[in-house]
Each structure stands twice: as structure tokens, then as C-alpha cells.
Amino acid sequence: KLKSIQKILEEYPPKVKKNREKHMVVKGLDEKHEIEANTRTIPGIITNRGCCFAGCKGVVLGPLRDVVHIVHGPVGCSYYTWGTRRHKGRSEAGEDNFLSYCFTTDMQESDIVFGGEKKLREAVKEAYELFKPEAITISATCPVGLIGDDIHAVARDAQNEFGIQVLAFDCEGYKGVSQSAGHHIANNVLMRDVIGTGDAETGKYSINILGEYNIGGDGWEISRILSKIGYHIVSIMTGDGTYKELKSAHKADLNLVQCHRSINYIAEMIEVKYGTPWLKVNFIGIESTIKTLRHMAKYFGDQALIDRTEVVITEELASIEESLKIYKRMCAGKTALLFVGGSRAHHYQGLLRELGIETVMAGYEFGHRDDYEGRDVIPYIKMDADSRNIPELQVTKDEKNYRLYLSPEKIEALKKEMPLSRYDGMIKEMKGGSYIIDDLNHFETEELLKKLKPSLFCSGIKDKFVAQKMGIFSKQLHSYDYSGPYAGFKGAIVFAKDISMGMNTPTWSFITPPWKKIPMLEGKIVKEVGA
Ligand code: CFM
Ligand code: HCA
Structure with a gap:
């Protein structure tokens, strides 16, 4: 492994070193580029990963706007997935759009001790009566699985009573090792119970x-x-x-x-x-x-x-x-580090390259080996x-x-001419010598920023300010820092403008990191050695 990575790994206890080593690849060092991914984060390490519930309710289900998404759990789980991901939605007059609402059973200690099913039944009934949605989803959070509330029985009964689909998702936060498990759970239910039940007319192409x-x-x-x-x-x-x-x-x-x-x-x-x-x-x-x-x-x-x-x-x-x-002109010759969930660390590399920015390190929070190495x-x-x-x-x-x-x-x-039912992954498109690191943690982020000194760090809310306090511009590639769109032709310009301003603002020359101003330790030599 190249020097920078080796230095970082040396800081770890042997067991951790052995583990983290497998999550790091240098492009071109060998032919296989085999990487370990989609495995447990070592407890105690500050990871950027989220949970299964976030992947199911927050990511896949949440954006469906004509559905009431009820979170069965403590209020924080619902609040966390209430619009923070910036999945926008709008509707024509007369169409449903429940995206601005936050539905939860607001589980309390007594529900956890005595069971929360009754509360869930009431919540589904109330949501149906107030909003008459096309369908209702119920997403389970950690305590639901731990105490054994039967969300499927509640969904079945409600479906019979109200005559709309009520879909229950076993996406307790602790299932799987990251958001990725939640994607899979949501995919399964949508495929089994929703796709294939309609008969809308389709047009050409x-x-x-x-x-x-x-x-x-x-x-x-x-x-x-x-x-x-x-x-x-x-x-x-x-x-x-x-x-x-x-x-x-x-x-x-x-x-x-x-x-x-x-x-x-x-x-x-x-x-x-x-x-x-x-x-x-x-x-x-x-x-x-x-x-x-x-x-x-x-x-x-x-x-x-x-x-x-x-x-x-x-x-x-x-x-x-x-x-x-x-x-x-404003971006030419700069370098970037990308660390995002499971696909954007790949998708943004082309856009950056077009602007003249080279990606020197990229990684996924929860991508699987196929997202790195190809299917x-x-x-x-x-x-x-x-x-x-x-x-x-x-x-x-x-x-x-x-x-x-x-x-x-x-x-x-x-x-032979296009990626039909095929995905070749991120690594193939990266330049020789670049780093690929899975489930990058905060310690590694800081060390890499110090060593690689990029002009741009693309990541999320948890580590954005770590970079910025070090004087490195950071762009959130999850929420786009409240900007966007970044897709397509016009989006490429919005992105180019945002990062050009961010990297070139004179702000960075006014920043002196706190550790350069205030000594980290204070003390006095009271006696000279040998005196
Ligand atoms: Fe897909 Fe996403 Fe992503 Fe993702 Fe996410 Fe997201 Fe992401 Mo945040 S679905 S894997 S679970 S592109 S929420 S819109 S930005 S981590 S890189
Ligand atoms: C999630 C959602 C998230 C978080 C973003 C971040 C998003 O994983 O639960 O950590 O900055 O895109 O909103 O990925």
C-alpha cells in the first residue's frame, strides 16, 4: 500500500489494522482491486453510516408523495427522515402530496414496556380518516423489533377495514450493517405488493x-x-x-x-x-x-x-x-476527495473531470463490492x-x-455497446494511484485531508465542518448544501458555479485553525534538567 495509507493504518491496534486494510485499495497496485465492503463497522469507530430504517423509510419509501408514511417508533426517527434528505415533490391541484407531514406513533417508555400495537392501530386509523391517502406505509424502528409489536397484523387489519393498501416494513434500524439493508427490504415489498397491480396506458418510448x-x-x-x-x-x-x-x-x-x-x-x-x-x-x-x-x-x-x-x-x-x-477556468488543476453513500462517489467523478478536477480518493459508506468492482x-x-x-x-x-x-x-x-443489465462499478473508471476507501471514518478523513490537501472535499453533514475548520472547502453531495439541481446539463452548471465559488472564495485566507492560535497544552519549565 502507498505511504499515506500505511501511515494511517500504523496508528491502529493490530486487529483494527487488519480489518481496515481490507477496505482500502490503491488503483493500479494489483489487477483485482478486491475490496471488503458491506461488512460491520468496528464498534467505537466514528463511521458516517446510517441505519436500515433510514435506508428503507428515509431513502426508498419517503419520496413517494401520495402515500402517508407512518413511522412506528420514537419521534426522533421520524423527525430525522422528515425532509432532511431534500427529496423534493410537487403536485398538480387536487393531487395528494404528504411530503411536508411527519407521521409518527411517538413511542414512549410505557409503549415500549406494555406494547405499542394499540397506538399504531389508532395512528393508522387517524391518518386514514384525516387524509384518505392512496396507501399507507408503516416502518419499524429499533424498539418495535425488540418488543415484538406485530406491525403486519396491524397492516392487515387496517387494509381490510379501510380498503387501501397498508404496507408494513421490517426495517428496524439494527437490521443489516447500514442503510443498504433498508433499501433491500423496501425493494422487496414494493416489488411483491405494488409493482404489477396497475394497468395504466403507456405511450411510445x-x-x-x-x-x-x-x-x-x-x-x-x-x-x-x-x-x-x-x-x-x-x-x-x-x-x-x-x-x-x-x-x-x-x-x-x-x-x-x-x-x-x-x-x-x-x-x-x-x-x-x-x-x-x-x-x-x-x-x-x-x-x-x-x-x-x-x-x-x-x-x-x-x-x-x-x-x-x-x-x-x-x-x-x-x-x-x-x-x-x-x-x-476556475476549477482547472484542482483535486477532490469524495466520500458519499453508495453511488454518488462514482457518479460525480465524470463531472469533476470535465471541470478539470481530479478525484484522488473516493469511497462509499455502504456500497457493496459490485458498486466498486462491477457486477x-x-x-x-x-x-x-x-x-x-x-x-x-x-x-x-x-x-x-x-x-x-x-x-x-x-x-x-x-x-456489447451499452451497459444493459450491467454495472461496471467505480474502480474501473478511476485513475492509477488514486485511493478507494470503504466506510471511511473520521480519523481517516482527517489524516487524508492533511496528507492529500485537496481543494474540495465532497461528503455529508457529519464531516463537512471537520474539513472546513481545516481550511478545505467542503460540498455536501447528499443534500447539495441546500442548492441544486446538479443533474443534467443545467444542473452541471449549478454545481460548477457552487464549487467554483466555494473553492475560490477569499474566506479561506482569513481562517486560522484554532490549534494554530491557541496552544493545545500550557505549562512552564520550573527546573532545568541537570541544574
Ligand atoms: Fe443512492 Fe441516493 Fe446514494 Fe443512497 Fe443515501 Fe442519498 Fe447518498 Mo445520502 S439512494 S446510494 S442511501 S444516490 S441518501 S439520494 S445522498 S447516502 S450516495
Ligand atoms: C441517510 C440520509 C443521508 C444523510 C446525509 C448526510 C442524506 O443516510 O440517512 O449524512 O449528510 O442524503 O440525507 O444520506
């Missing part, structure tokens, strides 16, 4: 957008471009998405997968059950967006669509050309007790609704 959560309005920018070209978006999973549309997702002719980590389960299951292939896309970055649009047009293979795609690309590029030049490694991933804990949903071909838009021969031919 019909698609679903999977793994796009409309953070800071990204999904709106993507939808704008796709609609301008002429695509019919059947459903979006799940940013500004609806339960109503999700029911007919099986009717689209192609699934786009933006965030592979959080939604690959649904993408795979739809392909097995309904025959729809998925295309790995990336709408972050100008070149990636263009590549994605060309792949999509080629999949449908219609000359009119291919031509229209080129017209839109030309128009969009012309609208950003001038601004792009300015920001490229080819899936058969070789060791199953451990934690992964075995998360149920796998087995789906089979739906004889009635199974449909092939393209012949198997055509699909095979296209697979």
Missing part, C-alpha cells in the same frame, strides 16, 4: 427511472430533458414519485437505473418477472448525460428518436457553453450472517404480463 430521488430537484431536470426528447415516463422510483404510477411500472419498455445500490433489486426482479431490461445510466455530468441519452435512443432504435436526441443535445449544450467556460464479482461475494438476515425475494416469470420489447438476439448485440 415508455421508461421508468429507477434510483433517482429528486434531491435538490435532480429528477425534475432529468424529466425535463427526457420529456423534451419525447420519452414517456411511466414511473419514477421514487423521487417526486407516486404509488399510483408505481403500480404500472411493469408496463414500461425500458428501466433506467441511476443509483444502482439502492434499487438494483427491483431492476433485476422486473427483468425476471416481466422481461424489461435495465440500462445503467448516469445523469450527473455533461458527457455522462449525453452518453446516456444516446444509449437510450439506440435501445429504442428509431431514427426519429435518434435525430431528436441529437437536436436536444445540441440545444442544451449551446445554452450552457458560455458559463461552462468560466467555471472550467461480475457478485457470484464471488461471501454471504455473512448479516446479509443472510435480509430476506431475498424470489420472483418468477409472470406469464400474463411478460413481454420482450426487443428480441433476445438484439439485446445480446446491444449489450
